[in-house]
Amino acid sequence: MKEINVLPEYNPGEINFNPIPLFQYRASLKDEVSKGKITIDEALKLYRAMLLIRNFEFMVVDLSTGNFVPYDGFKFIGATHLYVGEEANAVGIMSVLNKDDYITSTHRGHGHSVAKGLFAIYQMDDNQLKKFLGDWPTDNYGSLREAAIDYHLFQAMAELLGKEEGYCHGRGGGMHIADFYTGNLGANAIVGGSFAIATGAAMAVQKQGLDRIVVCIIGDGAMNNGIAHEAMNWASQRQWKKGLPIVYYIENNQYGMTGQQRGEVTGIDYLSQRGAGYNNVNMHAETIWGMNVLTVREAMLRVRERLLNGEGPILVESMTYRFLGHNYKDKGVAYRSEEEKKAWMNEDPVTRLKNELIEMGALTERDAEHENEIARKKIEEITKKAANATDPVPKDMYRGLYAETTSDNIGEEYRTKNLLKKPRKYTRDSEGKMLFRHAVAEALTEEMIRDKRVIVYGEDVADYGGAYQVTLGLLDIFGRERIFNTPISEAAIVGTGLGAAMVGLRPVVEIMYIDFILLAMDQLGNQVAKARFMFGGKMTIPLVIRTTIGGGKGYAGQHSQSLEAIVAHFPGIKVVIPSTAYDVKGLLKTAIRDDNPVLFIEHQMLYVDKGEVPEGVDYTIPFGEARIAREGRDITVVAYSNIIKNVLSAAEILEKEDGVSVEVVDPRTLVPLDIDTIAKSVNKTGRAVVVNQAPYTG
Ligand SMILES: Cc1ncc(C[n+]2csc(CCOP(=O)(O)OP(=O)(O)O)c2C)c(N)n1
Numbered sequence: 001m002k003e004i005n006v007l008p009e010y011n012p013g014e015i016n017f018n019p020i021p022l023f024q025y026r027a028s029l030k031d032e033v034s035k036g037k038i039t040i041d042e043a044l045k046l047y048r049a050m051l052l053i054r055n056f057e058f059m060v061v062d063l064s065t066g067n068f069v070p071y072d073g074f075k076f077i078g079a080t081h082l083y084v085g086e087e088a089n090a091v092g093i094m095s096v097l098n099k100d101d102y103i104t105s106t107h108r109g110h111g112h113s114v115a116k117g118l119f120a121i122y123q124m125d126d127n128q129l130k131k132f133l134g135d136w137p138t139d140n141y142g143s144l145r146e147a148a149i150d151y152h153l154f155q156a157m158a159e160l161l162g163k164e165e166g167y168c169h170g171r172g173g174g175m176h177i178a179d180f181y182t183g184n185l186g187a188n189a190i191v192g193g194s195f196a197i198a199t200g201a202a203m204a205v206q207k208q209g210l211d212r213i214v215v216c217i218i219g220d221g222a223m224n225n226g227i228a229h230e231a232m233n234w235a236s237q238r239q240w241k242k243g244l245p246i247v248y249y250i251e252n253n254q255y256g257m258t259g260q261q262r263g264e265v266t267g268i269d270y271l272s273q274r275g276a277g278y279n280n281v282n283m284h285a286e287t288i289w290g291m292n293v294l295t296v297r298e299a300m301l302r303v304r305e306r307l308l309n310g311e312g313p314i315l316v317e318s319m320t321y322r323f324l325g326h327n328y329k330d331k332g333v334a335y336r337s338e339e340e341k342k343a344w345m346n347e348d349p350v351t352r353l354k355n356e357l358i359e360m361g362a363l364t365e366r367d368a369e370h371e372n373e374i375a376r377k378k379i380e381e382i383t384k385k386a387a388n389a390t391d392p393v394p395k396d397m398y399r400g401l402y403a404e405t406t407s408d409n410i411g412e413e414y415r416t417k418n419l420l421k422k423p424r425k426y427t428r429d430s431e432g433k434m435l436f437r438h439a440v441a442e443a444l445t446e447e448m449i450r451d452k453r454v455i456v457y458g459e460d461v462a463d464y465g466g467a468y469q470v471t472l473g474l475l476d477i478f479g480r481e482r483i484f485n486t487p488i489s490e491a492a493i494v495g496t497g498l499g500a501a502m503v504g505l506r507p508v509v510e511i512m513y514i515d516f517i518l519l520a521m522d523q524l525g526n527q528v529a530k531a532r533f534m535f536g537g538k539m540t541i542p543l544v545i546r547t548t549i550g551g552g553k554g555y556a557g558q559h560s561q562s563l564e565a566i567v568a569h570f571p572g573i574k575v576v577i578p579s580t581a582y583d584v585k586g587l588l589k590t591a592i593r594d595d596n597p598v599l600f601i602e603h604q605m606l607y608v609d610k611g612e613v614p615e616g617v618d619y620t621i622p623f624g625e626a627r628i629a630r631e632g633r634d635i636t637v638v639a640y641s642n643i644i645k646n647v648l649s650a651a652e653i654l655e656k657e658d659g660v661s662v663e664v665v666d667p668r669t670l671v672p673l674d675i676d677t678i679a680k681s682v683n684k685t686g687r688a689v690v691v692n693q694a695p696y697t698g
């Protein structure tokens with residue numbers, strides 16, 4: 001399968017970078033209309049969308065300052081990262097997207113959410129509108145579309161106010177609005193947190209042959225986060241047959257929270273320059289005028305076409321400005337001069353388009369005021385409704401945390417039809433025993449055949465078969481579309497897995513050693529574990545993260561840890577840790593079919609152990625069912641993974657030498673934990689000891 005030779009070539013030369021365009025396009029509405037690139041009606045839609053966002057944001061200010069009180073005793077709680085001044089970006093982007101194109105958004109995401117939903121609604125047919133509207137009463141509206149727009153705004157505001165009727169049932173709030181029906185994969189309160197998710201979504205779009213693009217909207221601050229590098233390199237890999245359909249769209253509003261991009265926290269003037277680091281076409285990077293909705297729209301039309309042509313990934317930097325502080329408490333004065341603010345206020349995208357529409361005779365100043373009044377009233381009405389919507393009740397605290405579904409009954413629909421090679425038959429010895437490592441490979445092979453959405457990736461897993469040769473041979477059977485090597489980018493391995501799982505694949509990703517998950521903690525703890533819950537339980541995350549532990553091999557402190565407890569601490573992720581060949585096969589198959597994220601921990605010293613595994617039997621083992629590894633009367637030992645072998649030997653010695661009868665319980669899964677079986681055993685023996693290889697601290 002070796003495809004590329006890397007030879008020692010030392011020819012003198014130099015690396016040349018192509019220029020990166022800055023502000024090349026300076027559109028005016030008049031030019032655009034005369035060239036037939038936009039109609040006045042379309043321009044009015046852009047204008048109205050910007051007005052809706054602006055009024056939405058000022059309503060959030062009014063709610064938080066008490067200027068608008070929807071009912072007596074109302075108290076606003078929650079984040080307020082406002083988008084005033086940056087509206088041209090959300091509206092310019094969303095106006096060119098298809099309903100099914102995806103976006104990921106940021107903590108400053110109200111505008112993205114409002115615009116994505118709005119432009120998706122403009123494209124819906126009646127059936128889609130009805131589906132979107134659900135039970136929302138439509139009698140008082142002139143059309144289903146009008147009703148859908150109100151319902152959309154209501155759901156966004158209700159989410160902000162933490163209500164059950166919100167897009168995410170109030171579990172996400174203002175920094176986590178998502179709507180999968182309209183392609184909004186969600187906003188993220190971790191700066192840069194969505195980089196890899198969006199990249200994984202783009203990978204899944206490509207692998208499933210969908211004609212869609214992904215727009216990863218991020219702030220300038222996020223560009224300095226490690227995941228930015230991992231994600232942009234990931235998207236630029238030469239191994240993709242076609243460029244990934246993703247644009248990283250930087251809303252460079254000049255500041256992180258207060259740290260200034262230019263002249264302070266970076267060494268460059270334009271973040272688009274970073275594109276040169278990732279491929280030979282600079283990721284087609286450019287810097288655009290982000291205070292003009294027509295410029296953004298024009299750039300995004302080109303971007304979309306390019307991405308659908310397989311020319312991604314693309315990097316766009318939009319020069320923009322937030323008119324308010326970082327949030328409503330920040331007045332934005334400690335780090336910004338009046339002169340600077342004034343200069344940017346003169347660039348106001350709403351006023352600019354208004355003036356152009358007036359110049360073209362499409363609006364009068366009075367019409368414009370009227371348009372603003374319509375938007376203001378609409379937002380006021382939906383806000384009153386949203387404020388009076390339902391508060392979640394404590395008993396529903398965990399609703400949506402885990403999906404109840406699996407892919408058990410998919411039948412033949414997703415079966416892999418064409419294998420490149422006949423799958424290997426893993427041999428059993430005369431006692432029906434096989435290597436633990438082969439049991440893993442057999443489970444993977446069977447599940448990859450059973451469901452073509454299952455893909456496997458990680459560091460060195462393809463040709464080499466991974467550090468422990470577990471996946472050796474799968475490449476020959478399934479090819480690189482289904483199993484591939486990745487850069488050494490643990491955070492991106494996990495984060496892309498999440499994005500791909502959200503968009504239809506069932507990835508099994510590998511982190512070589514559990515020690516390395518520490519590089520992926522945000523992706524694991526904040527993203528993978530929380531996504532389903534924070535997005536209201538509205539989507540499934542069929543993602544398996546295989547990893548290994550290996551205390552006892554003499555590899556010292558960075559290759560020997562048992563960190564399962566850290567991950568078990570995050571609600572939303574299941575943790576599986578098998579001890580036998582039989583269990584590893586059955587549990588891995590269950591993990592792959594589960595619609596929840598699973599951390600699957602294999603012990604390196606178990607790989608060469610043998611155990612009985614029935615041949616030709618498609619069995620799974622349910623999560624949360626402990627195994628009694630040894631029956632006893634006097635004491636219960638709860639142990640899992642490799643150390644259970646020592647426990648079983650010790651139990652034999654105790655029985656023989658001291659007459660102590662030890663019961664050994666192997667929980668198999670730590671989340672969910674089979675408390676009943678453990679409690680039953682302890683009730684019987686009256687004593688319990690837990691044995692594992694994890695540190696004693698904490
Ligand atoms: C990883 C992380 N670090 C710090 C923060 C605190 N924080 C929230 S928003 C923000 C600024 C982000 O800047 P940028 O990405 O440019 O987006 P902007 O707020 O300017 O839209 C910071 C530092 C965070 N939420 N996440």
